[in-house]
Amino acid sequence: MYLSFMRYNHRYTFKADIEGFKVNDEYAASIDEELYKPVVTLENVYCLDPDDKFKFVAIGAELNYGKQLAQLGQLAKGETIQFNARIVSPWAHKLQEDLRNPTKVSIIKPLMKERYPVPDSEKLRVGYIMEVNGPMNGQPYDSHLVHQYDNWCDIYGCKKGFATRQSNTKPSTTIRQNRCHKHYGTDSN
Incomplete structure (x- = not known):
């Protein structure tokens, strides 16, 4: 994911299709434990160039599923979103770069009429x-x-x-008070 005008750790405007969702397991050295991190997987990623034209940059990418994305409500596979994000590559040998800190997120091709909320936590x-x-x-x-x-x-x-x-799974209806064995970030909820 790189065009001649792009530089790492700079913000650009992107548009991409929602491919799905996943949970990354990341090691947090400060607490010596694994953390679950919510992620939106994207496909057909385009970046706005200096001439205000969207140029294809990647078949797929990952976007941290933060509060700005959650404020849109539930997203469906195939919907197209537009957002500003920073391009980062923490490892020189990493094959797939990540897009971080999305802002100004909007749905530009919605596929559903009724959209339910997604938790802030x-x-x-x-x-x-x-x-x-x-x-x-x-x-x-x-x-x-x-x-x-x-x-x-x-x-x-x-x-x-x-x-x-x-x-295609059955929703859970009972609440079990199990002890959690992982930390889940810094949210208070």
Whole structure:
């Protein structure tokens, strides 16, 4: 992902299609534990060049699923979003660069009429993604986080059926108070 006008650690305007969601397992040396991080996977990534034309830059990329993206509500595969982000490559040998710190995020090709909210809490967004993806796809799955997301849906009157339709799994309806074995970022929720 690089065009002649692009420089690392600079912000650019991108547009891309939503491919899906995943949870990355990242090691946090400061606490000596793994953290779950919510991620939106993108395909058909374009960048706005200095002549105000979108140029193709990558088949796929990852975008941290932060609060700005969550404020859009639930996203569907195939929808097109536009956003500003910083291009970073923390490792010189890394094959796929990441886009970080998205701002000015908007949906420019919506595919649904009714959009349900996504939690502000990073921990609950991880539970949402785990419910969307289900336990059988090779991604991390923590039933405690899925139950916390389901509880959030019940409290705020949100429909969790949308996540279920995305994943073809049955939504959880019971809350289990398990002890969590991982840290989930710095959110207080």
